[in-house]
Amino acid sequence: MRILVTGGCGFIGSALVLHLVQDLGHEVLTLDALTYAANPISLQPLDGDGRHRFVQADICDPARVHALYADFRPQAVMHLAAESHVDRSITDPGAFVRTNVVGTQVMLDGARSFWDGLPEADRKAFRFLHVSTDEVYGSLSPDAFFTEESRYDPRSPYSASKAASDHLARAWHETYGLPVLVTNCSNNYGPRHFPEKLIPLMILNALEGKKLPVYGDGLNERDWIHVEDHARGLVAVLMTGRIGETYLLGGRAVRNNLAVVKALCAAFDRLRPEHAPHEKLISFVTDRPGHDRRYAIDPSKAEREVDWAPTKVFEEALEETVRWYLDTESWWRPIREGRYTGERLGLAAKSA
Structure with missing residues (x-):
């Protein structure tokens, strides 16, 4: 297939593009504006691969977006481009309203215009x-889980802008018949994650x-999904999901932030024992405004309908992630010392 991926130089986007091209053999056009959280180095394994093409462009630019649809003629669009850092919102x-709301509207309009002109078989x-987030649903009570029927209750400018983009996507399906699917995922982790997240x-x-x-007290809970499991889930929904439906993708790995940090410290104690115990480095800082207490996803619908399930065991994959950062300094060092200083990055952990 020819698949247009927006935000393909980001954390989740790059994992998806690599999976689509290297594992599945699809032809991919990556569209990315290369803002602060994007890193084209993440797609270096595809250098010289004729199945992949990269275009630097802004999804809020209608003329450019419409031209890319006409030129590449995708059979599918996977829209991941978004501003996603809660503290920045x-x-x-x-900036979040512009990219997440206006940008999504431009991508949907471009898709509808292109789709309207396709032969009937190609339209079908x-x-x-x-692609969206579980944060649109707000905060959960203890032991509760989000499902596809959960009420929207965004609490930050980021989650509000993503909620708006979800509603736009569904409206383009209901109003114009555009064959839309929506996914909402839990917190991702794994290689090539921008060093501003937890x-x-x-x-x-x-x-x-x-x-x-x-x-705060570190007890805010999140469900964690490995980025490679998420990429597989997105492809499964694209290929076999029911048009107009929403699918929640989660890792069945709910942990509070303090437990995650302690697990990372334990991994460091094993991998770099000369500096153990690393828990002595933990400090608590003032909580951010509107910090939701609990997110957790029930991915049963996706597991049942699109033959997908998370495969990674959280603590094992977390240690693999630590090893990746230890072994791949060439990826993160320019970010850490260039566009972002250690002082700015070290202010507080971004848990969402």
Whole structure:
């Protein structure tokens, strides 16, 4: 298939593009604006591979987006491009509205215009997969889980902008008949994760002997899914999901933030015992505004309907992730010392 992937140089996007091209043999056009969280180095394994093409462009640029649809003529779109850092949305909500809401509208309009002109057989085969987050549902009570029927209750500018984009995607299906699918995922972890999020931040701080700053009491709970499991799930939904439906993709690995940090410390104690115990680096910092207490996904619908399930065991895959960062300094060092300083990255752990 020819698949257009937006945000393909980001953390989840790069894992998806690598899976689509290297594992499945699809032809992929990666569209990415290369903002701060994107890293084209993540797609270096595809250099010279004729099945992959990269275009730097803004999804908010209608002329460019429509031209790319006409030129590449995708059989499917996987829309991942988004501003996703909650703390940044608190200080600059306009950027999140622009990319996540306006950008999604531009991508949907481009898809509809292109899809309208396709032969009937190609129209029936076309798919637009909109990728979103569990944060749109707000905060859960203890022991509860999100399902596809959960009520939307976003609490941050980031989650509100993603909620709006979800509604747009569904509206384009209901109003225009565009063959849309929507996924909402839990927190991702794994290789090539931008060092502003909880797990990579803790890994790099531990590596450098810096404090491991945790928001509040550290008991905010998140469901964790390995990025490679997520990429497989996205493809499964694209290929076999029912048009107009939503699928929640989670790792069945609910942990509170403090437990995650302690697991990382235990991994470091095994891998770098000369600096043990690493738990002595843990510190607690003032909680951020609107910090949801619990997210957890019930992925039963996806497991039942698209023959997908998470395969990674969290603590084992977490240690594999630590090993990747220890072995791949060439990926993270320019980010850590270039566009972002250790001081800025070390302010607090981004848990969402």
